[in-house]
Amino acid sequence: MPNLSAAIEHLLDHKTKPPGSLGALEALALRLGVIQHSLSPVAAPAELILFAADHGVYAQGVAPYPQEVTAQMVTNILKGGAASSVLARQHGIGLTVVDVGVKTELAEHANLRFAKVRAGSRDLAIEPAMTPQELQAALAAGRDAVRSRPVPVTLFGEMGIANTTPASAIACALLGAPGHELAGPGTGLNAAGIAHKAQVIDRALALHQNREPLEVLRCLGGLEIAALCGAFMQAAEQRQVIVVDGFIACAALMIAVRLQASVLDCCVFAHASGETGHTRMLDALAAQPLLRLGMRLGEGTGALVAYPLLVSACALLREMASFESAGVSAK
């Protein structure tokens, strides 16, 4: 819709400010308007959907925290004590956790959706992380979570101890890079731990040589990463604004974009993570993230912190006076 873009740019250029002086906020307003086919895009209501799962590759010693932290953190998120809970509350954003593969049995909660495909993915260092059926079930769980929520803006995140390993492995496979270029500290590995993680990734890359995107996802991914991938495709089909979080989310997005290039048109990139390799992913997606705050937590926290910028962009486009309406002299 080139006429719509031009119309939004015209509106922005006639607001009471020097043209372009709101920087990235102007580009953001334009993007939101184009996604929503509207001269007056909206940022609310917004929802945060977090997909949670455990990982067979945890057995390879690639994460410093106990594996049960996945389930414990889901409980903490639902009880309101996690970073994502605090930030979602601050911004008035509804939060849903979707269990697509947590190893531990979780207690029922109004904001928890059960869609467990398996109690954790298989160990990608020794076999494909998912069977074809498991992959399809995880993709469908992601789509289902989005399908039930016709909101204009969705933030996506994840929780899963060890999941920087599959995310790095996916990026390596798609970028043709060795493990050490994408492996980082994750939740806090030291240099020896990172080197070990890179070796595990290299072993997996050698074991699973098919570089077709769905096969990369199936063999090297994880259940929450596959669910994210499905969710991104569904959100784009519904023309929702997708607020993309950090390292794990971008790995899922790299797959989604190869399957359905138009997904990228609906994305807003929240932040450049502190995790090694995220910049490589962002570059591969030609993404310009809004924030660079050195965050590396996951749980959608980067998307949440960027969210007020979307609200600002919409408010500025909708509420600012024009030179004419305000009686301000133009150049």
Next chain:
Amino acid sequence: MPNLSAAIEHLLDHKTKPPGSLGALEALALRLGVIQHSLSPVAAPAELILFAADHGVYAQGVAPYPQEVTAQMVTNILKGGAASSVLARQHGIGLTVVDVGVKTELAEHANLRFAKVRAGSRDLAIEPAMTPQELQAALAAGRDAVRSRPVPVTLFGEMGIANTTPASAIACALLGAPGHELAGPGTGLNAAGIAHKAQVIDRALALHQNREPLEVLRCLGGLEIAALCGAFMQAAEQRQVIVVDGFIACAALMIAVRLQASVLDCCVFAHASGETGHTRMLDALAAQPLLRLGMRLGEGTGALVAYPLLVSACALLREMASFESAGVSAK
């Protein structure tokens, strides 16, 4: 208060996240806690104070907009149609404009404070921008505006057509740099306009050779820049968090910090402006801005856009569960 810093760091490190994984938000929480001498700093209520004035140097042809835009934009800000009005409303921040030197007579408004020192500064290209009495009156107007507001967080901004010229001149004088290194497009000069502006600055630097900070401010500044300088010093004395906006605010801050080094301890740097030379100023202040969004509007808009990050930092410190309280296993 080293014990307080250590106590805040201890709190942050025991929150349910990998240590340091909230990046700049953790440093921000620490900074706010130290400024407020509190383990539980707050970001609200917050106020935005905008100082407005005209500039004699406008006569040198250094700005592309008509001079009456200063008064027109103040009216627009007060009526709610400017970018600063929209963003302040979004964040629930009270907004006050202080007229310290607008050339035009302004109509009364509940959020307008009259403290006019003179109907615009003198032309710094041919004489000092202010007399000693005018300088003192402008500094006092800044202090007064802050003194009446005992809020924990204040955002400061300005409005004044042509004010990137005095701001650049101040930075040049303090950094020992020629005009072309700090002069930028401002509200939209082309290359020839920028070269002319640099020449005007060089002429002023040659005319006013005293590099003592108050004399730099008096000869090369402007009334709203002097008011900002006074406001910063007063806010620091009241241990308020000072949210520093962009190019003009940093020029005022460079003077304030030379007069009273402790001012810097109370500052949070909102953003790196798109205006040429702002990075030089930030480096001179050893400042690490939160945002880099290419904004170059003034009016406190950079400070406003960064404000939700302060709210987030406080909320995370106050509301996140610890590993112990949430029953989450640590490493």
